[in-house]
Amino acid sequence: WENFPLKEKLEAHFHVPAAVGNDANMAALGEWKFGAGVGHSNLIYITISTGIGSGIICDGRLLLGERGLAGELGHITVIPENGPMCGCGKRGHLEAVASGTGIARYVADQLSKGRSSQILKEQPSAKEISEAARQGDELAGEAFQRAGTFLGRSLADMLHIFNPSILILGGGVTQSADLMFEALHTAIEESVISPDYTRDLVITSPALGDDAGLQGARGLAEMSFPPDGMPV
Secondary structure, X not given: OOOOOHHHHHHHHHOOOOOOOOHHHHHHHHHHHHOOOOOOOOEEEEEEOOOEEEEXXXXXEEOOOOOOXXXXXXXXXXXXXXXXXXXXXXXXXXXXXXXXXXXXXXHHHXXXXXXXXXXXXXXXXXXXXXXXXXXXXXHHHXXXXXXXXXXXXXXXXXXXXXXXXXXXXXXXXXXXXXXXXXXXXXXXXXXXXXXXXXOOOEEEOOOOHHHHHHHHHHHHHHXXXXXXXXXX
8 A cells, every 4th residue: 555546546436536634634624523623723633542543623724744744643752761662663652652552561561570460361452451440450550540641741742732722532442531531631730831721621522433534534525625616
């Protein structure tokens, strides 16, 4: 798929104009135009799953950057020295620490060092860790609180840079929000340089569920090919 001309291939096959965007950007666009972000001009959407993806609406526009590469908030560095390996091949990124994969890796590493836990598998999944945390397992609870703290600090950085009015947090890991969001909120409050950044800030879940990306693709089509022929 590297250097594959997807847009051109689609246009040639279906004989209609096509637009292409990545999944996290489309989910952000979908939530902004049709979901939880309706009425907001500055929005950050983050999906926390096996990785961490994100999309940004800034002053009423999807932020793409010079080459369409903007908004990779999962790849900001949070542990600069000897951090865990990220899926991208770099170390210490937020994704490597606060994603489901990062949580599972942390627990596996602690177990290999002899930490006591009711978790018996050497390589547990994030779901299994969340179940253990709800049963009172100290290591499992610590793993989610650690992820929430790193995520909250990073969100504070994003508040400083983009000053959004809403943060939309989705993805499978947020199904364990009760295990990490207290630490997340605490980290945000402790990290922002002014309470103005969190005043009236909405932190919520997606309204569109699994359809967010599809609705975003619809929004991208409407923006790219409006009826009068003029891009908006």
